Amino acid sequence: MIEMAMTFAFACFGLGLLICLWRVMFAPTIPDRILALDTMVVNMIALIVLYGMHHKSGLYFEASMLFAMTGFVSSVAYAKFILRGDIIE
Template sequence: MIAIACLIAGGAVCVALLLNLYRLARGPGPVDRALALDTLVVNTIALIVLLGILYGTAMYFEVALLFAMVGFVTTVAFCKYLLRGNVIE
């Protein structure tokens, strides 16, 4: 039962990933693309967590946590670059 639910949720997350890729490619401005990139990271984390539930290993949850931290830092750096033109002051 859990396997079927994980497959259905994985399909929904994959559709969301495709829609995010579309917004990343066709976004009207750089701010929209930054938001699409952040949402892409969140959806990728969801897919990693679903794989962890499906396979029953805790390693995927640690990978998701590390990916979330790196995704947060890159989003902040990219938004700071869009705001000021440089990352390191």
């Protein structure tokens, strides 16, 4: 039963990732693209954690934490660049 649930979760997060990729490519404004990229980071984190659960390894959880930190910093930096035109003050 848990294998079916994990397969369903993989499919749902994979589909969400593809939809966000489409939104990044065809979004009308730059803030929409930033939000889609941030959502893609969240979906990738979920996929990494699910993959770790599937292989019963804690290493993937640590990798997902690093990916989350990197994704947060990049989203903030990109948004700041769009608003001010400069990242470093």
